[in-house]
Amino acid sequence: MKQATTITVKTAATDPFSVKTDLLAVGVFEDQITSFGRALDKKLKGSIEKICKLGDFKGQRKQSVLLYTDGKIGAKRLLLVGLGEKEKSEIDVVRNAAALSAKRAVDLKAAAVAVSIHQDLDKRKFNYEILSRAITEGIFFGGYRYDEFLNTADYGRPAKLTATIVDSNPAHIRLLEQGARIGRIFGEARSFARTIMNRPANLVSPNVLADVARTLARQLPGLSCSVWDDKQIRAKKMGGILAVGQGSNNKPRFIVLKYNPSKATKSTPTIGLIGKAITFDTGGISIKPSEGMQDMKFDKSGGVAVLGAMRAIARLKPKVRVLGIIPSAENMPGGGSYRPGDIVTTYSGKTVEIQNTDAEGRMILCDAIHYAVQEKCDFMVDIATLTGACVVALGEGMAGLMSNNDLQVEQIKAAAQASGDRVWHLPCGEEYLELMKSKIAELKNIGGKWGGACTAAAFLGAFAGECKWAHIDMAGVGMVDGEKQGGCPGSIGYGVSLLAEYVWNHARK
Ligand code: BES
Ligand code: ZN
Ligand code: ZN
Secondary structure, eight states, X not given: OOOOOEEEEEEEEOOTTTOOOSEEEEEEOSSOXXXXXXXXXHHTTTHHHHHHHHTSOOOOTTOEXXXXXXXXXXXXXXXXXXXXXXXXXXXXXXXXXXXXXXXXHHHTTOSEEEEEOSTXXXXXXXXXXXXXXXXXXXXXXXXXXXXXXXXXXXXXXXXXXXXXXXXXXXXXXXHHHHHHHHHHXXXXXXXXXXXXXXXXXXXXXXXXXXXXXXXXXXXXXXXXEEEEOHHHHHHTTOHHHHHHHTTSSSOOEEEEEEEOOTXXXXXXXXXXXXXXXXXXXXXXXXXXXXXXXXXXXXXXXXXXXHHHHHHHHHHHOOSSEEEEEEEEEEEOOSXXXXXXXXXXXXXXXXXXXOSOTTOXXXXXXXXXXXXXXXXXXXXXXXXXXXXXXXXXXXXXXXXXXXXXXXXXXXXXXXXXXXXXXXXXXXXXXXXXHHTTBOSSSSXXXXXXXXXXXXXXHHHHHHHHTTSEEEEEEOTTTSXXXXXXXXXXXXXXXXXXXXXXXXXXXXXXX
């Protein structure tokens, strides 16, 4: 396997017009020409105006146009990137415009890109640090490719992309650099997670995932890792994880990453981040149809999002304790598989009647949630590619958010707004839990025909007890099959920034 493109983001006090680079990316509004744009057009002898008059480029979001500069400015090529209407600009617009710039740079096989899209945005709305963080995250996102199994002859992308956020005023650099520092932490963690999410199930088993976690802990100060194998899982009576994992030759693992801040006191809160890591979900005995089954390699994405978030958290160094809890198993049909009709005693002692082996995510998460309760987490958030029903409800743009605590809903919504990982609040109360009650055990693992995302969440909530708990159903947002969002097909690394931002916000209060 070869290394993914190494992306470096720098900041420099340089005049965008004279910077020597393969590509200069400049933001353009839909509804107004700024003084910067006018000056640039003058240098280019009216080329921008000509393109706009022809109607080839209007400055709309997701739009871009490439111009060859013929030595009129320092850059070999100029990329105009649409920012939409100025009044409606949000931080996501900036992040996406930067992502598009990096995507185009990689497509052009450019090794160096200068980015100047923060220039004309409203600095009362976004300061230089926030802008620079979003641009940096966007560059990492758009420059990412999953091509570790393509050889260079097939593909030919450069091994390295250096992006420089340029600003002619040296007084802006301190804040721009500060933002880039944070952006690198989030961007690198997200790319790291994307690669592991994208790797297929023959390469990423629960055991391999545990090795990835151990390596992370070895590399990052403040982080430690413990792993239980199937024998320890059995000894601890984690019946849910054991049941799901028993049909596969790749045995389950229970992975815990611990982040401890340097000056923790008794009152330092502990946050539990719990992620579903089914390395492949065939459905088990309740087997899925073969069409589209290959996408079930992404069923580990919640767990990997937690891995990525822990990587970012260890570098952000917030003053909270964090437990990254990753139950991992492979859901396979076989002679040893758990079956519909089985009654499973979970780690909490609650019994569950299995009515569908494809509803396996909740069976591994319920044990992990009980573990977080035992570890006395003050807050916990679980994240999982849990239900097709959530995709039916919300589509592919937003994850479902369910919780037993209104304040936590607000905190996760705020983290979603800042990180670009979007969520929509859905219910999971008593009326849904009612539908999860079994006649022969305390609970059953599927509800009725309707509201599948809400009944699944209600099931999980039953294991959180009194603890402040939130659940993110990311089934619809884990991956893209086209080239949406300025990225490449496959995982978009959903959840890494959301979870890291949520934890970071807790510590900043
Ligand atoms: N991993 C799937 C959910 C999923 C579906 C993720 C589509 C991504 C895209 C989960 O384990 C599952 O199979 N859920 C079942 C639950 C049902 C049996 C109650 C589902 O949603 O069909
Ligand atoms: Zn399933
Ligand atoms: Zn699943």
